[in-house]
Amino acid sequence: MGSVRPRATLPSEFAVFPLEGAMLLPRGRLPLNIFEPRYLAMVEDALGAGRLFGMIQPDSAAPPGATGPALFRVGCLGRISQFSETEDGRFLITLTGVIRFEVQEELAPRRGYRRVRAAFDRFVCDLRADPEPIGLPRESILGALRTYFARRALEANWEVIGRLPDETLVVTLAMSCPFSPAEKQAILEAGGEAARAAALLALLQMGAAEEPPGRAVS
Numbered sequence: 001m002g003s004v005r006p007r008a009t010l011p012s013e014f015a016v017f018p019l020e021g022a023m024l025l026p027r028g029r030l031p032l033n034i035f036e037p038r039y040l041a042m043v044e045d046a047l048g049a050g051r052l053f054g055m056i057q058p059d060s061a062a063p064p065g066a067t068g069p070a071l072f073r074v075g076c077l078g079r080i081s082q083f084s085e086t087e088d089g090r091f092l093i094t095l096t097g098v099i100r101f102e103v104q105e106e107l108a109p110r111r112g113y114r115r116v117r118a119a120f121d122r123f124v125c126d127l128r129a130d131p132e133p134i135g136l137p138r139e140s141i142l143g144a145l146r147t148y149f150a151r152r153a154l155e156a157n158w159e160v161i162g163r164l165p166d167e168t169l170v171v172t173l174a175m176s177c178p179f180s181p182a183e184k185q186a187i188l189e190a191g192g193e194a195a196r197a198a199a200l201l202a203l204l205q206m207g208a209a210e211e212p213p214g215r216a217v218s
Contacts, residue, residue, distance in 0.1 A: 013117050015042045016054040023184040024055040024076040026097040026126040028171040034091040038112030043091050051080040054101060057181050067106060067114055074189050076100045099126040125192050136166040136197050147208035170197045179203055
């Protein structure tokens with residue numbers, strides 16, 4: 001995992017990668033397959049400037065602007081912690097979450113990719129070396145997760161999941177479960193680790209109680 005950066009070294013302006021349904025959380029790891037020319041350019045530029053760019057979701061409820069789809073106001077700055085280039089010119093990277101940010105304004109695009117000016121004040125807790133105790137209702141989360149996966153015919157390595165530390169468990173499930181973009185955004189914007197765990201549990205419980213898409217209700 002990439003090291004946590006001191007707050008003083010965080011950039012106030014940086015590139016963002018808008019991708020619906022893709023959420024990065026602090027200390028989470030997000031694999032990305034980069035192939036569009038503008039995002040290849042974004043990664044090239046990031047590699048020469050601290051390896052940082054932000055992940056953010058488009059906001060389909062808001063009207064698009066001059067640079068493309070509207071964006072949610074909160075995203076997560078990440079650092080490229082693994083990088084390789086394929087023979088056909090794609091970049092395979094892993095982005096490790098550093099700190100959430102709040103968009104202040106969108107800047108002019110550079111080489112086709114979007115850029116923002118952002119503030120980190122709301123989320124300085126993300127930079128703590130020792131995150132707050134979660135008080136995780138672990139058995140409740142795992143029980144809801146089993147029902148959630150069973151209703152969607154999803155498979156999981158339960159032995160590996162059971163060994164994950166609390167914070168890693170919450171971050172991994174929040175990022176990988178097939179929640180809607182709005183649900184993922186709610187988890188992203190939750191105040192801290194304890195609030196994030198509570199939001200995850202609530203979504204798993206609601207999802208476990210619902211009929212999955214495509215299944216008729218008798």
